[in-house]
Structure formats: structure tokens, C-alpha cells
Amino acid sequence: MVWLRRPVITAPPPPAVPPASLFGFCYYFLAEHRTIFLWLFLCGLGVACADALVAVFIGKMVGFVGQADRWAAWHERWPVLLILLLVIGLVRPFVIWIDLRLRNAFLIPGVTSRMRWISYWRVTRQSWSFFQGDSPGRLAHWVMQTPGALREVAEATIRAVWYLSMYGLMSMVLLGSADWRLTLPVLAWFAGFALLLRAFVPRLRSRADENAERYSRLMAELVDAYGNILTVKLFGVAATVDGPVRKALLAHDDAQARHMEIVTGFMTRLTLLNTMLLLGTAAIGAFLWLHQAISAEAVAMALPLVWQVANTGGWVAWEVAGIYQNLGEIRQGMSVIAAPNDRTDDDAAPSLEAKRGRVAFDRISFGYANRPPVFQNFSLDIAPGEKLGIVGRSGAGKSTLVALLLRLVDIQSGTIRIDGQDIQTVSAESLRARIGVVTQDVSLFHRSIRDNLLCGKPDASDAELLDALDRAQASAFVAAIKDEDGHGGLDAIVGERGGKLSGGQRQRLMLVRALIKDVPIVILDEATSALDSEAEQAIGAELDTLLADKTVISIAHRLSALVRMDRILVIDEGRVIEQGTHSGLLSQNGLYARLWRQQTAMSHDDVTLSPIN
Template identity: 45%
Template sequence: MFRWFESLIDAFKEPVDGMPPQSVWRFYVFYLRQVWPVFAAALVVGFGVALVEVSLFGFIGSIVDMAKGAPVRDFFRLHGNQLLWMGFVALIARPVLIGLHDLLVNQAIVPNLTNRIRWQNHRYVIRQSLGFFQNDYAGRIANRIMQTSGALRESAVQIVDAIWYVAIYTGSAIVMFAKADYWLAVPLIVWLVAYVATLRYFVPRTKERSWRQSEARSRLMGRIVDGYSNILTLKLFAHTQREEQYVADAMGEQIKRMRAMTRLTTAMDATITTLNGFLIVGTSALALWLWSQGKVTVGAIALSTGLVIRINNMSGWIMWVINGIFENMGTVQDGIETISKPRTVQDRDGAMPLEVTEGGVRFEDIHFHYGKKGGVISGLNLTVRGGEKIGVVGPSGAGKSTLVNVLLRLYDLEGGRILIDGQDIAQVAQESLRAQIGVVTQDTSLLHRSIRDNLLYGRPDASEAQVVDAVRKARAEEFIPQLVDGEGRAGYDAHVGERGVKLSGGQRQRIAIARVLLKDAPILVLDEATSALDSDAEAAIQDSLEVLMRGKTVIAIAHRLSTIARMDRLVVMDKGQIVETGTHAELIARGGLYARLWQRQTGGFVAAEDTAEDSALA
């Protein structure tokens, strides 16, 4: 039975690949309409539960009147059928309906809807551009993905539960009171008007303050995670107190927002409690007075006093439910600000996979400035023939890494185009583009998973023999068997820590090189591929890199000019332009920028007037 209800909602249903709505109402509808049959069933069952609950109070009044109006010896004979019906409702109908309600909510909705929303939001966000993640805290993004789903599901369930309780309890109470005597319904109607007015005043303010509180909580989470993620920097610069203050500022803001929220909650609670006191006293006093005038029965007194006490308890519950609904809506609104943002880099409609035959790359009059005025790359033209190996050098800020970023389409060009074997990369599927390019970056980071999992990122279907061969070629076979993590996993099963912090820089770089060796893509980008290796280690894998580059189109960026001096052609960049091109020997003979950079790295004298121009390389 549990499994059947748990299968009603598929948590991993493929989402529609589009931006979630940016308005709160449409955001709710976007996800709830996917599971509307389950919510409709919960709404119907909730209606039944509310009717049963109200009928129990009606039974109390009926029993009092039946007991007063019939002789003791004839009581069961006269009212037996009615009593059996009351017993059926209390012993069978009520448990069945409540159990069905719990199965729908706890087995179908709570785990599956919550995680479907998380899954679909994660699927959308993970396809955002690189700039999206660079402009926010990773911890805050993750926090909003996690808390938005729970808040949406909880408030939706609360709305379903609250609708019938409010409608059935108050509606039935007014009808039953009026049936006994119209005057008996007056206190309840007055209370209802005052109750609605109270909620109308407090609820919008609750939503606003909840949103502010959620925003402050997300900021606090982001700062805490940022500190943990950069714990080495924090310790190296001995700024523990500075980091504490940075988090304390965010925590102080979060406390301020929370206090504003709790003040409102306390004021609302006090107001509702006062109104409830007037309802209980007014209804009970009026019922007793009407009984003293012979206008209502004793059963009506039992019914009215019992029901208003239940309404008193329910009104407090409804207050917290509505407060919770709008508090959760504020959390959802906070999440929407992160989740529902358009992707700046998207596949075009009908984008086809990239097909690489020769691996030729052509940059045609490209322009890119990261959205800033001037700078980076303006009007650059470069052709790399299939199988050609070029080295890219130049001062910091020359645009070398930007050239790689736009080739990988981590950002869209502002002008011009990039062609691979005649295909505009803006017109092909991003995944297929990056699948055809192997990259070893300067800042190598690994996933907090096993060595094997990190290697298989290069080729998930690789055999064990292929993995071992790639490790051998990258000269990583010496240290991997010696690795043991904190949970006793060793060798290829050892976990490397967040971003690979348990490995040295050289070890991380060798794993990254092995991963690209395993990928075996036709186009290869080496962005400081050996920067983390000492001279002996660099020399040890140089032969493997040359094997890796054989038959591939290679674009290599390096600080150490000696590592790219043997390339087919060198391209020298400065201020977003290509200022020199040629072989190592040709550029040395020319005596230009490259020659001065080479002289500096090989220990030659650099004139003072050249120092500013030839700043450190990126």
C-alpha cells in the first residue's frame, strides 16, 4: 500500500526545458499542475475529514437532546440506528479518511513533490552560464534550491488542509447555530468578520517580512559556505576574526529580520486570542440566556459551547497555518530571484551536434568585453589549421584565457563568430561542442569523489584498462596506490576532498591530465597544463603530452615559454589583439614582444622602460 501511494508522483520526471515563471502565483501553478490529480484527491479527502469533524460536535448536541427526551429503558430502542451511524462515523469513516489523507500527503506529496521541484530547479540552474555562478555564492544558490521546494510543497499542503476546515467549520457552525436560533449565530458572524479583518491586516506584512528574513538567511548561508570553501586562504592570512565579523554582520541582519517577523507573529497571536475570548464568552452567555427564555434546548448549549471551543482551537491553528503559508511564500519568492533567471548562453532552436572531421578552428573578427566598455578582445582574427599546434603567449590581461572561454562558449560573443570545421559554434549544441574539446586548466579542481570517478569524467564508459593506461601516461601511477582518505578508502576509491584539496597541486594536475588523455578529444586546449608541476615532473610527462597532442588541433597557453617553444606556430597577444605570429626562432630573430619575454624568462636583462609593458604573464 505504501509503495502504491509513493509511486503516484515521479520525483525525477523530466522538466520542460524552460525558465520557471518569475511571479509567485505562476511559479506555484507551474509545479502543482504537474501533480494536480494527487492534490485534487487530497482536497476531496480533506472535505470529508472536515465534515466528519464537524458532525462529531453535532452528535454531542443530538445525544444530549436524545438522552433528555427519551425514557432510559427505551433509549437504545428508539435511537439505536442513529447511535450505530454515529459509531460508524467515529470508528470507521473518520480513521479511514484521516489515514487516506495522511497517505496522500506523507507518502505521495511530501517526499516526491519536494524532490521533483528540487530536481527540476537543479536541472535548470546547472545549465546556467558560467557568469551566473561567478556572480553569486554557491552556498546561497544551493540553499535556495533546497529551501524553495520544501516551502512550496508545505504551503500548498497547508492551503489544501485549511480550505475545507475554514469553510466547513465556520459554515456548518453558522448553519447549526441559526437552526437552533438565529441570534445564536450573531457572535460567530461578528467574530468571523473581525477574524478575517485581522488576517487581512497581518498576512501581507507576514509575507513581506518572511521574504526579507529568507533573503537574509540565504545571505548568511552564502557567507558561511564561502568561508568554509576558502578555509586555507582564511588561515594563511590569519583573518579568523575578520571572517567572524563578516559572518556576524550577516547574522545580525538575519536576527533583525527574524525579530521583525516574530514581533508581527506575537501581535497577531494576541489579537486572535482576544477575539476568541469574546467568541467563547459571547456565544456561551447568549446560549444560556436563550435557554433560560426557552428558545433553545440543552443540546444546543452543548453544541454551541463545544463547537466554539473547537473553533477557538481551530482559529489558532488556522492563524499559524496562514502565517506559515505566507512565510513559505516569502521563502519561495526569495528562491525565485535566483532560480527564475534567463540563461544567457542557450542552444539555438534546432541546434545540431558538432561534427569534427579535421579540427580546424577559425576566429573571425571576434569581439568580447565581459559586458564592460573597452578592453579584452576587439576584432581578433586567427585561423588554426586542423592538426596544427599553436602556442598563445602574452602579458596578463592580453585576452589569452578569454580566447579559450569563448571557444568553449562559456560566454557568447558580442560580435564576430568562431568556426570549427566551418560550423559556427553558436549554432551547435553546447554539450557536443565541449565534448569535442579536451581542456586542462591552470586552476585544476576535482570533484569531491573518488579518484576513479574523477577520471571517468573524461570518458564514463572507459574500461579499467583504459583508465590505468591514462594514469600511466600522466605519470600518476606512483601516488594513486598510496592514497587513503579519512574513511579508509584507498587507491582509486579514495576521495580527494572538496576541489581536490587532499592532493598536492602537482597530483591534481596529473589527475586532470589523465582525465583529458582518457577523453581523447580531437581539439585540445592546454591552459597552463603543467604550471603546478616542478621541472622534473614536467619533464617526466612531456613525452606523454606530445603523444596526447599527436594528430590533434592544439591551443596551448603557457607562462613557461619553454613548454611551447616547439609548437608549430606561436601567437603573441597584447591588449586583445594578435601582435606577432611565427615560430619560436622567427620571433626571437624579430626582437619584438616575444623576444623580450623570452629574454626575461631565460635570465636576460630587461630594460627599465620595458618593465611596465611586459608585466607578469597570465
């Protein structure tokens, strides 16, 4: 349709945040598609009017064939019959085709995908803490399900509720033109239908909300089970996931059964109401015909009209039940898609300009909710190009310090600066773009090796990737790997979270990804924990060269990964209790020396390693 274009699915979303109210949330997603919905309303009006004229045509035909003088009746009535035939035979199919085309080519694929993109975009840009408090399976479910439910509500409202309203209005006009008393059963039916909706809709809404919530919990349990399949296999299905999945499935089944029980009661009462409509119209029509108040033609028109109203009412009832079920899903999805974002980053903030890599923590304070503070008035200065190691007991604050630098969480007071720029005043995206990170928790996408490495530098060539693999001593295993589809090397698929690779292979790819990013600051958070000692030593020596001109912050429990650092901090309870070179800290015979002796089982006098120059 040249007069209507499909939405640009992946265009930037509207700048405003989705409102927390149900109406506002729906309007936020549907407003940019108002042209499509306007045409659907017009098509619904056209189809309702054309369908009502079918009953008029039946009545006219009954009146025509009942005439004694057939040819006289033909010459009198053929223009009206021809017009009705053209409307029913040509106009009605054309309008229905336009309606189907709008739904199947624009609304279902285009509008739904557009709303899913906006939902994905909004949820993905939530704060780090948002994702720590919810299940990935539940989030993914609502990102996919909510837009579909929203589209179905809008579509059903136009397809069913609007159609019934327009068809009912047209029927009232046609019946009233024959005799006003024929409209009484239809008026009574609409009143009864409204009372049924009033009585059952609140209960349908409550049951639909419960059903949607139980379904999302079931999906979350299934995704949790498959996402932790190794644990399931190691400890047994019955011991790990059968119980929670069984409980969630039975809870959903119970909620669904109670929901359908309400639907059954509603539909039964509506069936009785429809029967009364047809019988009442037939009785009034027969009475009026017997008293010569109306013609047989009017009765023949009235019965199909009210029968279509009754049939449409049943259809609308199903649609209304579906609308309220979908509204329940929308309300559940709103808690995810329209959740307040506590990310303080301003999208309009300037980008970080960092070339030297100087990092300064100036009297920062931070604490997690309902816990003692992790840092209070903590200060630390890291010189450009310095190699800083951080060590300490679990819970000492090492990973929190890195999270604060990356703005995964924000400090509560103080300042963190990179090359003199306050990181709170620059965009978080630009901040993280200037910092390379290799974590202990290896994060690889279920994609090819090439795609995973390009996360570090999207425009990198294959030559750059292969060079980085060589430097990280990862070329051999990458060249040898093949997936089940026959793809090898950079094209091989690594599996969910890199599950087709060993722990050491995954961590080497993480190193490669950080290397090709080529940024002034690199964070190594247990970066070699999955490697054996020989590989760690080889890669450690290679890293000395690769990271020679970069500021490095290395966190490690295995102290052998830190012996080449320019400076090592020992952190305990958010404070620096020791600092110095490896050899200097050993000579202090403090916590670092005790940890070293526990790990190496040798005297510090036997270790002679020099720091990086």
C-alpha cells in the same frame, strides 16, 4: 496506493521556463501533481465534516442522557448514535490515514524531491556569467529551500485554510439548523479574523521577505567561509570571516525578532477574538435555552463546535504566518530559479560534427559590459593537428579567446567555426563534448578518483583509466593514496575540490581526464603550472605523443611549456603582435624574447629547441 503513483523525480522538467510571477511560478511546479492535491482537498473536506459531527455526537449524547425514560430514548435514538459512531470511529480515522499517507509517502518525499530536481536542472543550465555574479552557497540554499517552502505553502493551504473554511461552513449549517442566532458569533468571528489578516498579512509578508533574505545572506557567508577554509587558517579566523559572519548573523537575528514581534501581536489579538467567540456563543445559547427557544442538546452541540473553530483559528493563524514566511522564501528563490537565462544555446540545435579539429576565428568582436572591447575584427586560423601556443600579458585576451571557443560567453559579431561549422548554430553541450580542457584552476569533485576521471568518458573501463594514468605518469601516486574510510586507488575520495591531493597530483588527474575524453581539440590553460620543472618536462614529452594527432591550444605564462609548439602567438590588447616558432620569436627580439629572457635569465642564443613535427 495503487491508484496513485509517486512522481518520477528525475524525469525531464517541463519545457517552459518558470514564470516570473509568484502565482505562475507556484503553478509551474505544482501543476504536474494536481492529482495528489485533488485527493488532499477531498481528504480535508472529509476530515472537516467528520470533526464537525463530533460536536453533533456530543449534543446527541447530552440529549440522550437527559431523558427521563432511558430505554425509550435508547430505542428512539440508537440508529442516529450508531451512524455518528461509525463516522467518527471508522470513517474519520480512515480518511485521516489516507491524508497522512498522501502527505508522508507522496507529497513530502516525492513532490519536494521532484521540485528540487527541476530547480537544480534549471539553475545548473544557466550561463557561465550567471554563476560569476552569485555565491555558490546562496544558489545551493535556494535550490534546496524554495521547493520545500513551496510544498509547505500548498500543504498548509489545504491542511489549515481549506480545513477551516470547510469546518466553518459545516458549523454554520449545523448551528443554523438549531437556531439562526447561534451563527451570529461565528459570523462575527470570521469577520474579525478576516480584518486581522488584512491588517497583519502585509506586515507579515514584508517581515518574512526580509527574514528570508537575511537568512540567505547568512548561509552565503557560512559557505564562503568553509569554502575558503585554507585562507581562514592562514590569515586567522578573526581577520577573515568572524566579522562578515557576525554581521550577517546579527542582521538575520534582528529581522527574525521583528518578524516574530508581528506574529506575537497577531496571535494576541486572535486569542482575544477566540475568547469572545466562545463567550458570545455561550451567552446566546443560555439566553435561547432560558426562553425555551432551543434544547440543551443544541447548546451542548454549539459550544464544542465554536471551540473547535477558535482552536482551528489559532492553528490557521500559525499556518498563515508560516505561509507568508514561505512565500517570502519563494519570492527570494524565484530570483535564482526563474532568473532569465542569457544562454543563447538552443536545446534543439544540431550536434557538432568535428573530426579533424580545424578552428577558425573570422573577424570576431567581443567586449565585457562597461569595459573596452577585448577583440575587434580578430581573425585566427588553426590548422587540423596544429599545436598552437598563446602567450601575453595578463588581460591581453588569452583566456577570453578560449571562453569564446567554448561558448562560455558568446561573440558579439563575426564567426567561429570548427571544421567549417558555425559554433553558434550547434548545441553548446555537443561543442564542449568535442573539446578537452585542462585548466589552471583544478576542478575536482568531492568524489572518488574514478568518478572524477569518468567525467571525461562516462563509459570508460578501469583498464582505460589505468592506461591513461600510466601515460600521464600518475599511476604511482593513485595506487598509493588512501582515504580515511580505507578506500584506495581509484576508489579513494579526493576531498572538496581535491583538497586531499597536492597541486601537482590534482593537475595530473585533470590531464588524465582530458586524455581519456579522446577528442580532436585539446585546450591546455596553464595545464602544467602546478608541476615542478622535472615533472613538467616529463609530462610535456609524453603529451607530444599523446596529442600528436590533435589540435592543441596551449596558454601558458611559463614559456618553457610552449617551446615545442608548432606556432606561438603573442597577444596584446586583443591583437596578435608576434607569431612564429619558439626559435623564430627569439630571433625577432620582441616581447616574447624579453619575456623569455626574464624567465630563463639566459641569452636566446643558448637555447636550441625544435618544434613538434
